[in-house]
Amino acid sequence: MIHYYIITIVLCLCGVNNVQPKEVYNDWDILIFTQQWPATVCNEWVHHDPSHTCVMPKQVDTWSIHGIWPTKLGTRGPLFCNRTWLFNPEEIRPIEKSLINVWTNIEGGTEPYSLWAHEWSKHGTCAAVLESFNSEFKYFSKGLDFLKQYNMTHILSQSGIVPNDQKKYALIDVYNAVTNQLHVNPSIQCREGMTYLDEVRICVDKNLQLVNCDGISNHKIVDGVSIITNCHDYIYYPHFKIPPKRIYIQLYKLVSWLQWFSL
Ligand SMILES: *[C@@H]1O[C@H](CO)[C@@H](O)[C@H](O)[C@H]1NC(C)=O
Numbered sequence: 001m002i003h004y005y006i007i008t009i010v011l012c013l014c015g016v017n018n019v020q021p022k023e024v025y026n027d028w029d030i031l032i033f034t035q036q037w038p039a040t041v042c043n044e045w046v047h048h049d050p051s052h053t054c055v056m057p058k059q060v061d062t063w064s065i066h067g068i069w070p071t072k073l074g075t076r077g078p079l080f081c082n083r084t085w086l087f088n089p090e091e092i093r094p095i096e097k098s099l100i101n102v103w104t105n106i107e108g109g110t111e112p113y114s115l116w117a118h119e120w121s122k123h124g125t126c127a128a129v130l131e132s133f134n135s136e137f138k139y140f141s142k143g144l145d146f147l148k149q150y151n152m153t154h155i156l157s158q159s160g161i162v163p164n165d166q167k168k169y170a171l172i173d174v175y176n177a178v179t180n181q182l183h184v185n186p187s188i189q190c191r192e193g194m195t196y197l198d199e200v201r202i203c204v205d206k207n208l209q210l211v212n213c214d215g216i217s218n219h220k221i222v223d224g225v226s227i228i229t230n231c232h233d234y235i236y237y238p239h240f241k242i243p244p245k246r247i248y249i250q251l252y253k254l255v256s257w258l259q260w261f262s263l
């Protein structure tokens with residue numbers, strides 16, 4: 001019984017200490033700039049449901065932006081810092097074409113603007129405490145700038161890492177390709193049995209200077225190097241191939257059209 005009281009008192013005291021102003025909860029340390037590999041994102045989307053289709057970035061086999069994510073070290077988020085600040089398509093109208101090309105909503109058939117609206121509400125409203133991110137237009141423009149500056153297609157190709165359906169790349173080589181160019185540690189994420197390269201994340205501080213992504217989760221040791229990753233040691237970096245189902249649909253359309261034509 002006494003134990004119970006002591007525990008209760010301790011819990012209460014902690015509870016009191018945890019009551020902090022709301023801004024503290026929304027505080028963060030770094031921004032994670034995440035680029036995604038469209039071929040892997042598409043495969044995952046189609047695996048999830050074979051009726052799914054994909055929308056690809058304008059340039060084939062190039063990395064696409066996923067988002068810019070304010071992050072408190074050792075945690076995820078903060079997220080959804082201002083639920084009343086909704087995504088407004090009018091604000092990004094001047095850069096909409098560029099966003100479609102390189103910040104592509106790969107998951108076809110979803111609502112127009114769904115990726116951008118999601119990234120804005122979940123992450124953008126938290127980034128907005130920085131002057132350089134304090135509007136929707138600035139948040140999305142910064143994504144375009146970052147992609148030019150930290151172009152993963154370019155960075156990986158500098159070390160001879162280019163899409164290839166046959167061979168697997170050593171994770172450590174992908175890691176080294178990024179650190180050789182940027183001199184900071186990235187986070188490398190995989191999907192589909194953790195053998196398909198999915199995302200490369202790099203980190204900047206509040207002055208938008210590159211910093212190591214150390215302090216975000218899931219390190220593992222590969223060849224004596226601590227890498228932030230969920231990938232296996234050897235991974236695919238595949239070309240985009242139209243999922244087979246879509247070829248059947250295309251063929252079916254062609255045959256129907258020919259039949260109609262021959263009537
Ligand atoms: C949330 O966003 C709205 C709309 O931009 C703004 O008027 C309001 O001040 C914001 N609230 C906070 C707490 O920043």
Ligand SMILES: *[C@@H]1O[C@H](CO)[C@@H](O)[C@H](O)[C@H]1NC(C)=O
Pocket residue numbers: 059062102147148151152153154
């Ligand atoms: C990224 O680099 C690739 C290869 O160098 C290039 O083709 C592409 O246009 C670049 N993308 C951007 C947004 O700069």
